Amino acid sequence: MKSYGIFEFGEPLALREMPTPEPQGAEVILKVKAAGVCHSDIHIWEGGYDLGHDRKLSLRDRGVTLPLTPGHETVGEVVALGPDADGIEIGETCLVFPWIGCGDCDVCREGLENYCLKASNIGVHRDGGFADYVRTPHARYLLPIGDLDPAEIAPYACSGVTTYSAIRKLGDRIARQPVVLIGAGGLGLMAIKILRALSAAGAVVVDIDPVKRDKAVEAGALAAVDGAAPDAVAQVQQAVGSAPLSVIDLVGSPQTAQLGFDVLTKGGTLVLVGLFGNIATWPLAMIPLKGISIVGNLVGTLQECRELIDLVRAGRIEPIPVSRFPLDRANETLMDLRDGKFVGRAVLCP
Ligand SMILES: [Zn+2]
Ligand SMILES: [Zn+2]
Incomplete structure (x- = not known):
């Protein structure tokens, strides 16, 4: 062979x-x-x-x-x-x-x-x-x-079961409010389709690449936001309709993990999937004050x-x-x- x-x-x-x-x-x-x-x-x-x-x-x-x-x-x-x-x-x-x-x-x-x-x-x-x-x-x-x-x-x-497992960690909230997906590469496109298959309320996608944002909208995202925009947090919250309960970070860089953390409302969940690496600097007191769950997901x-x-x-x-x-x-x-x-x-x- x-x-x-x-x-x-x-x-x-x-x-x-x-x-x-x-x-x-x-x-x-x-x-x-x-x-x-x-x-x-x-x-x-x-x-x-x-x-x-x-x-x-x-x-x-x-x-x-x-x-x-x-x-x-x-x-x-x-x-x-x-x-x-x-x-x-x-x-x-x-x-x-x-x-x-x-x-x-x-x-x-x-x-x-x-x-x-x-x-x-x-x-x-x-x-x-x-x-x-x-x-x-x-x-x-x-x-x-x-x-x-x-x-x-x-x-x-891999990409399929990873996104499926990440989405499952959000529970039945996905039926009531759009999920924020950070990263519109292969996993992001897969996540959009899986959310639709699960009759979820849809996806708001964040990516710094305009081509990938267009692809995400073509694939059925409700909106696509430039993560590098100075008002990215406000744009995401507006697209979701309120500060979101559910974010999946498919990139896992310091910038995306910060954005995912900052957009969440109280009681929200940030699922980390991407393995870009380096270090996050979340304000620790905000985790208990907002009751945020930060959940890792591997495949x-x-x-x-x-x-x-x-x-x-x-x-x-x-x-x-x-x-x-x-x-x-x-x-x-x-x-x-x-x-x-x-x-x-x-x-x-x-
Ligand atoms: Zn893989
Ligand atoms: Zn074992």
Whole structure:
């Protein structure tokens, strides 16, 4: 099999030729149909995250070993079953849920495998979908997608389930008041569509890029505000109709986290999703005085992914725009994503 791997952090992805995997135990092997290229692949490729104060979260220290084939947004066709594999048929096309925990710790037992400290995530800790085959540990992580387009479904494993999980953290308030979405990239567009599928009151989008603001309005946002405007807070509150209860920050920079904090009303919730990094300087007394909840969100749970794919299969979510590239363009596609060249999602189709 062919795959494109990280051999050294920050070095170009390079071709890896390996034997096609043989399934052991409960494993299932899929022939890759589509592999989304995600912003977190850039962090994985760089080897870490900026924590501010010149500190970095090192993925090597977090158990990521090289060489590694990235790719955590994978759709494939089941081609081989291990002797103990059960619950899936050869020939089924499935989305691979990549956020795999140990199955045995407190968070895993709560169904929060995506927060397991001993995670074994596909495309992060074990080889992922930038390949023509991918190995998965168990059929429970495979979500059949029927005849849906693999390239359009692949991003639901990360950007889709991330936005779905972030929206779910806002509870049923989303039905009564628009949600403020900061960042109109791939996640922002996905969030607009998921909010509509959930019959929510809509989205007010904030982005500093006028092209992305236009795309957000085209995708159904109620309004799009320039986050760099001096009166951005007032503009957001006017577009929502009042100071909002619900903000999702899909960027996670000091500026966006500040804006998200400043626009909230009492009792509001700021869900942080974006991993841009550095440090926030919220006035601490305002957190209790306004009773604000600041909630982190990293990807989502297997159950949330199932709910999301049910919505997709029911035709409730329109597809987001995807740009397709051959597998041997893996490195160029990753670099183009880093350089901000895509609106929507980039997907490798072997
Ligand atoms: Zn991702
Ligand atoms: Zn666990």
